[in-house]
Amino acid sequence: MIEALNHAFSLRGLFWISVSIVSYIAALWVNRLCKGHPAAHPIVTTALLVSLGLYLTHTSVTAYQHAASLLYWLLGPITVALALPIYRQWQKLKHYGWRLLISIAFGGVLAPIGAWLTLFVLDAPRAMQFTMLAKSITTPLAMETSAQIGGIPALAAVFVIVTGVVGAIMATSMFSLFNIANRQAQGIALGTVAHAVGTAKAIQMGEDVAAMATLGLCVNGIFTAVALPIVFGFFI
Secondary structure, three states: OHHHHHHHOOHHHHHHHHHHHHHHHHHHHHHHHOOOOHHHOHHHHHHHHHHHHHHHHOOOHHHHHHHOHHHHHHHHHHHHHOHHHHHHOHHHHHHHOHHHHHHHHHHHHHHHHHHHHHHHHOOOOHHHHHHHOOOOOOHHHHHHHHHHOOOOHHHHHHHHHHHHHHHHHHHHHHHHHOOOOOHHHHHHHHHHHHHHHHHHHHHHHOHHHHHHHHHHHHHHHHHHHHHHHHHHHHHO
16 A cells, blocks of 8 residues: 555656546546446446556556555555445345345356367467466456466456457347346346446446446455365465
8 A cells, every 4th residue: 555655646647547537537427428338337447548648658567566656556446435335225136145145156167168279279378378267256356367377467457358348239128038027137148248348337337236236246356266266276
């Protein structure tokens, strides 16, 4: 935290944090202009705008990460704050109990294993394969987990964003195709597979869907972050 504050109050830190905030404000405007379409999610637009800034100023990603490290540190408290919708729907969540945990665990295992298997068949580098296993959890957890299992943290962030955007875009079509009308099931699917971007989509669908999506995001994130290093430590 102290190191992050030191970087933040340097001239370079203030500049890149300001660029990030202004980019996010612009991204919110773009998202409203596109009527909330997942492809125009603020995370995606902000990443593109900041990347453009890095390219124009010939700044490396590593230098940016150091300068704006305070923003990365804040991802932790922000993730914890997602528990608010769970609190509001606590009685409903207690009602479903173990059935929710089994559903989340199943989705949390099936989605990354399927993606990993594709890379394995295509003989992708092992580091990329390992990174893919953390694709369905929120960014700070994915980056830390991929680092512990021999993956690439920066690439994990890319996989997470792509997974979330694709999941949010495809969700409505998939629900219609498989006739999934239950709002709780929709929420769990969005949060478990498409993490924070899916949860943002769920918020647009209603607070009950958002509560379930948040539960899926949190439980799957904790489960994956704990299970992957243990599994890799045992077999590798």
